[in-house]
Amino acid sequence: MSDRANVYGDQAFAAAAAEFLRVDTAAISDEERLAQAKWLANLMDSNFSIPGTPMRFGWDSVLGLFPGVGDAVTGAISLMIVHHAWQTKASPLVLGRMLGNVAIDFVIGLIPIVGDFFDFAFKANRKNARLLERHLERRVEKERAGRARLPHV
Numbered sequence: 001m002s003d004r005a006n007v008y009g010d011q012a013f014a015a016a017a018a019e020f021l022r023v024d025t026a027a028i029s030d031e032e033r034l035a036q037a038k039w040l041a042n043l044m045d046s047n048f049s050i051p052g053t054p055m056r057f058g059w060d061s062v063l064g065l066f067p068g069v070g071d072a073v074t075g076a077i078s079l080m081i082v083h084h085a086w087q088t089k090a091s092p093l094v095l096g097r098m099l100g101n102v103a104i105d106f107v108i109g110l111i112p113i114v115g116d117f118f119d120f121a122f123k124a125n126r127k128n129a130r131l132l133e134r135h136l137e138r139r140v141e142k143e144r145a146g147r148a149r150l151p152h153v
Contacts, residue, residue, distance in 0.1 A: 030136050033084040034129075040081055041129035044074065057120050064109050064119040071115070075106040081128045090135045098128045 028036075046056035060078075063070035082098045090098075105124035109115040 030088055033088060034133055034136055037081045037084050037129045037132050040077065041123075041125035044077060044125040045123040046126065055120075058125075060105070060109075060125065061116065061119045064116055067112060068110065071106055071109040074109070074119075075102060078102045078105065078125055078128070081125060081132065085128070085132045085135060088132070088136060088139075090132065094131055094135050098131055101127050 043058055044060040045058040047058040048062075049056045060074045063074050079102060082095065082102060085095060085098055101124040105119065105122055108118045108122075111118075
């Protein structure tokens with residue numbers, strides 16, 4: 001392989017992957033976190049449609065066709081949504097529900113054929129994005145209620 005291919009191929013890909021998977025996401029806003037979670041959920045659970053039907057599926061179903069490896073990859077991607085919830089200080093109950101959704105999707109996804117149909121129907125990432133959205137909405141409502149009780153000076 002030439003140096004040029006290495007400079008423009010592997011290194012550029014590695015840099016893009018590192019930026020995408022960057023762990024230090026503390027500086028982004030809650031709105032950006034929610035937008036990323038919804039984007040990931042759509043990509044993983046409902047990016048594609050079956051023509052003539054209302055049925056949708058995503059990369060979770062496609063990658064799940066590769067036993068073990070596909071489920072591990074999709075499980076890791078699913079944990080990114082949980083990470084966003086953790087960064088927003090979601091309650092242990094919300095985080096537990098999200099981790100439960102990921103675990104169920106991962107474990108049942110490992111079962112040949114049954115897991116593939118389950119991945120098509122369960123949509124753990126969309127569930128988790130909705131849990132994150134509800135958590136953020138409740139927090140905003142709580143903050144507004146707290147401000148309403150402040151005495152006016």
